[in-house]
Amino acid sequence: MAVTDLQKQSSFLRNTREKLIQIALLLAATVSILTTIGIVFSLLSETIAFFSEVSIIEFLTETEWTPLFSIKKYGIWPLLSATLLTSAIALLVAVPLGLVAAIFLSEFASDNVRRTIKPLLEILAGIPTVVYGYFALTTVTPFLKNFIPTLSIFNSLSAGIVMGVMLIPYVASLSEDSLSAVPNSLREAAYGLGSTRFEVATRVVAPAAISGIVASIVLAFSRAVGETMIVAIAAGQNPRFTFDPTVPVMTMTSYIVQVSLGDTPYGSLSYYTLYAVGFTLFLFTFILNIFSYWMVRKFREVYD
Amino acid sequence: MSTQERLRDDAKEAAELITSIADTVDRGSGNLKWRHFKGTILSVLGWASIIFGLGVLAILIIDVINRATGIFTGGQNWLTWDFFNNFDSRFAQRAGAKAAIVGTLYTISLTILFAFPLGVAAAIYLEEYANDNWFTRLVEINISNLAAVPSIIYGLLGLQVFARWLMLGRSIITGALTLALLVVPIIIVASRESIRAVPLSLRQASYALGATRWQTTWYVVLPQAIGGILTGSILAVSRAIGETAPLITIGALTFVPFLPRNLFDIFTVLPIQIFNWTSRPQDDFRALAAAGIVVLLAILLTINALAIYLRIRYQKRY
Numbered sequence: 001m002a003v004t005d006l007q008k009q010s011s012f013l014r015n016t017r018e019k020l021i022q023i024a025l026l027l028a029a030t031v032s033i034l035t036t037i038g039i040v041f042s043l044l045s046e047t048i049a050f051f052s053e054v055s056i057i058e059f060l061t062e063t064e065w066t067p068l069f070s071i072k073k074y075g076i077w078p079l080l081s082a083t084l085l086t087s088a089i090a091l092l093v094a095v096p097l098g099l100v101a102a103i104f105l106s107e108f109a110s111d112n113v114r115r116t117i118k119p120l121l122e123i124l125a126g127i128p129t130v131v132y133g134y135f136a137l138t139t140v141t142p143f144l145k146n147f148i149p150t151l152s153i154f155n156s157l158s159a160g161i162v163m164g165v166m167l168i169p170y171v172a173s174l175s176e177d178s179l180s181a182v183p184n185s186l187r188e189a190a191y192g193l194g195s196t197r198f199e200v201a202t203r204v205v206a207p208a209a210i211s212g213i214v215a216s217i218v219l220a221f222s223r224a225v226g227e228t229m230i231v232a233i234a235a236g237q238n239p240r241f242t243f244d245p246t247v248p249v250m251t252m253t254s255y256i257v258q259v260s261l262g263d264t265p266y267g268s269l270s271y272y273t274l275y276a277v278g279f280t281l282f283l284f285t286f287i288l289n290i291f292s293y294w295m296v297r298k299f300r301e302v303y304d
Numbered sequence: 305m306s307t308q309e310r311l312r313d314d315a316k317e318a319a320e321l322i323t324s325i326a327d328t329v330d331r332g333s334g335n336l337k338w339r340h341f342k343g344t345i346l347s348v349l350g351w352a353s354i355i356f357g358l359g360v361l362a363i364l365i366i367d368v369i370n371r372a373t374g375i376f377t378g379g380q381n382w383l384t385w386d387f388f389n390n391f392d393s394r395f396a397q398r399a400g401a402k403a404a405i406v407g408t409l410y411t412i413s414l415t416i417l418f419a420f421p422l423g424v425a426a427a428i429y430l431e432e433y434a435n436d437n438w439f440t441r442l443v444e445i446n447i448s449n450l451a452a453v454p455s456i457i458y459g460l461l462g463l464q465v466f467a468r469w470l471m472l473g474r475s476i477i478t479g480a481l482t483l484a485l486l487v488v489p490i491i492i493v494a495s496r497e498s499i500r501a502v503p504l505s506l507r508q509a510s511y512a513l514g515a516t517r518w519q520t521t522w523y524v525v526l527p528q529a530i531g532g533i534l535t536g537s538i539l540a541v542s543r544a545i546g547e548t549a550p551l552i553t554i555g556a557l558t559f560v561p562f563l564p565r566n567l568f569d570i571f572t573v574l575p576i577q578i579f580n581w582t583s584r585p586q587d588d589f590r591a592l593a594a595a596g597i598v599v600l601l602a603i604l605l606t607i608n609a610l611a612i613y614l615r616i617r618y619q620k621r622y
Contacts, residue, residue: 018516022517022518028421028422028429029426029429031488033443035488036446036450038461039457039458039460045464097353100352101353104346104353117354123361128575128600130582131368131600133582134582135364135367137582169357186321189325193325197340198340198346201346226454228455228548229549233582256553260555274460278460282453282457285452
């Protein structure tokens with residue numbers, strides 16, 4: 001064989017190998033799309049099976065959720081109200097604390113303080129949620145009982161508060177990022193006109209970073225809605241339509257945990273309820289995620 | 305739009321900005337001492353929120369260690385050799401976390417095996433191969449959305465797809481596949497950042513020597529990016545170690561008094577064992593749960609220390 005033939009052959013092999021590798025890498029990237037399709041398809045197929053047995057009107061209007069009792073009622077409201085209640089309490093804790101911490105770290109603290117404190121705060125987001133659930137049930141609830149004697153052992157108040165502490169770094173870190181991204185020329189302009197540091201931070205920098213701040217809050221809300229172990233351990237297993245934070249309630253996620261722990265045969269109606277509730281949860285967080293994505297895009301101030 | 309118009313627009317925008325800043329400054333004028341004092345108040349509140357958050361963390365850790373070992377207020381030490389060497393039991397004094405610790409080890413090893421190559425390969429594709437077209441954008445939006453899907457939804461996915469359709473049942477392999485899907489987006493995001501930080505000049509040098517795209521990626525880009533890829537992947541793994549909800553959903557059991565015999569066996573993991581002990585009303589089981597938490601946090605601490613070490617070790621400046 002001539003040398004050129006050999007070269008041709010080796011360059012053919014080389015090109016084939018390159019192509020094969022590229023296809024393999026492309027397939028790996030496609031897995032993420034398949035995951036989403038898998039999620040939507042598996043949730044949807046079982047949810048459709050659920051709604052072939054239970055009317056969607058009952059699901060949306062009934063105020064009782066008793067699929068495991070003899071008189072079965074399938075109203076999503078008790079689960080939805082509990083989810084919103086625990087999330088609201090969590091946001092009441094996480095948003096003010098996280099925002100104040102973010103403004104402080106970005107506008108007032110020295111570089112050294114910021115570099116030390118930010119990773120420390122992020123530890124809070126790395127603690128497994130089952131640990132927070134344990135802490136809420138065994139430490140926070142007994143502590144709160146000193147002030148609220150009527151507090152039940154399981155309640156949305158302590159679950160919500162502990163969830164809020166967990167969410168502080170989500171709000172603080174993301175908001176701090178968008179505050180830091182505001183260019184210094186804006187601060188300097190405001191200082192030049194005689195503003196104090198507080199005025200620069202609250203009236204110039206914070207409004208300029210508002211899209212990132214709102215996005216961080218929406219993402220924290222989405223986390224709170226999907227949070228499972230804290231509420232499953234500390235908020236109770238009693239589906240009731242109430243906004244009283246001192247009594248046991250059951251969130252959408254707690255319901256999924258409760259049914260999963262039992263022995264649920266495939267094809268039974270209670271198996272389908274898992275997916276109907278899961279689909280509602282997915283829709284909820286999906287809308288929040290899209291909203292925060294859109295917020296950032298739409299209201300982002302672009303500086304050269 | 306002509307350059308002139310654009311310049312006019314820019315000037316108008318700048319004028320508006322200056323007016324608005326001047327307005328806010330006007331409104332703020334008054335007692336200068338009070339205006340500065342508001343900054344001090346904000347600093348104090350900032351410190352207060354940080355101390356509150358870190359204080360809760362400190363109380364949590366001290367409280368759990370105390371419940372597990374009785375080191376501060378006295379009481380039984382549950383963190384003994386028996387805890388690591390015994391299986392779960394109906395009697396707290398005889399119960400241990402052996403099955404859970406081994407289960408976590410198996411599940412997480414498999415998760416890494418599935419997720420690491422997949423995540424890094426996807427990241428390489430997106431950074432080194434993909435053109436900027438609709439498919440790439442779809443994959444990107446999709447990954448950022450997947451990272452925000454609640455973990456319990458992945459559990460429902462795993463239950464339906466792996467446990468039922470692929471008939472893998474409530475096995476270790478189902479658990480590992482589910483956790484792998486959960487952490488792949490995190491690995492992709494971290495790996496992409498690290499690959500992107502490798503300067504273009506290195507790739508160009510490699511191409512100039514006649515290397516193919518894959519040779520450049522494998523011999524030039526990846527060795528430079530590996531530090532960041534490993535750090536991000538380790539943090540993703542630490543997320544998987546602490547996950548409870550998706551594994552409960554796919555049907556990992558809460559009471560397993562034996563070691564898994566193979567990858568298709570039923571199993572439990574440390575967080576589920578902790579959850580199980582927590583949900584029993586007796587104080588002894590609560591103490592066992594605390595011991596489990598101490599072990600879990602110690603594992604996570606070690607792993608995160610490793611990640612920080614790798615980050616420093618491979619830190620590069622160009």
